[in-house]
Amino acid sequence: MERVVGDFRDLLRSPEIDLGGAALAVARIEHPELSIESSLAALDDLAARSGVTKTGGGRPALDRLREFLFGEEGFRGNADDYYDPCNSCLNDVLERRLGIPITLSVLAMEVGRRVGLEIVGIGLPGHFCVGSRVGDELLVLDPFGGGRVLERAEAEAIVARAVGRAVKLTDTHFAPTPKPQIVVRMLRNLETIYARREDWAKALAVIDRLLVVDSGVPAHLRDRGTVLVKLGDL
Template structure:
């Protein structure tokens, strides 16, 4: 099944040419964190109630003006495709806890950014899962927080959500076949590569990273470093997951992802065609098992 929502980014139109991953174990049911902060959150009764309609919950989150979309909550709503009983509160508390323990909030400017990078990628050990890049767990915020493993967009999302909690002006940037963040420091934008261990990178280094991902030389223009809207970030996460489920022939979950993409790209003819094709394949799959 081909990727749609091509307007979001060039990366969402085709899968990056990366080293094929080793087969990994299927995602476990990690629906609640074990951190002390999460347990305190549960005792305080701050867990997010389960929505009776997960798609409706997602629709409500994405219906807001773009700048008001809560990326953490939206990412957890995506994870409910895999974990229907997932409660968001403990995982949002985990982000709060990371921000508090980082100590970056007591600093400012570049010192705050450097402290956050050291905390997340050295002390906490968040890293890119290059060995099993297409493991769906890399796309679920709860799994990324629990396993400290992710892909560029989910590691960037963690960096953005923790960074905002400590007062950094941090935004996502959707490069072709890669995702990074930029932080405004003293009037300049600092580019950080969360998948690359939280390194600060130059524009030329970004070109080299993208070139390796797509398998050919790339020249990035200024427009490539524009801030990604929050709805675009969510769509890109969904497109990644859609491709993974299609490759694994998990058509019921692929349909759930497409339905969420249609919340963002309502009436998109390519998506509607993909939905019809996935539905046919699901019916064929069910018939073959009977």
């Protein structure tokens, strides 16, 4: 376990984090024998087949990527079984074409990066989406909703449903989420899922990784102690 967590630490210390690789390292909590290289190759294959590079860039390139991933390839949100841990594992998303907002967003970001599109993560309250700047305009896309372009009012409606109250979104809400914080959000999702399932061994594995990427948060140490009690190790 120490070696696995050490490898995770090394991955996140890279000057430019490989988000796809980091997401797949997170997925190893659920799938310890996962071949990260095979899943990265699947991302490469999607990029190669997308046809985005033939569009000349700009809005046509972004629209082509949306059509390819969420139309032709059939990636979609798993609203029927949202808390299935497989939805949080990028390898499973690639295989099943089902995910939650953050893993579908990572998919779009990573395929986009491979075809020369700058797509950033946007961590709205209770919902994760992506954005890409076309000229002076930031286009906000909802991968969980089929890759549709969101107007601000639509984004506010999605957030209101997610958090149970109205939230007035400002430009700050649409600022790019740093890659380490995307990894943190993925881990926190899995921590919640494993706690709901009382799978304390996997919850502990999540927290150990949170302590690597988000070490300044005392709550992680508290949560680790709670989980160790559940496991009978304290």
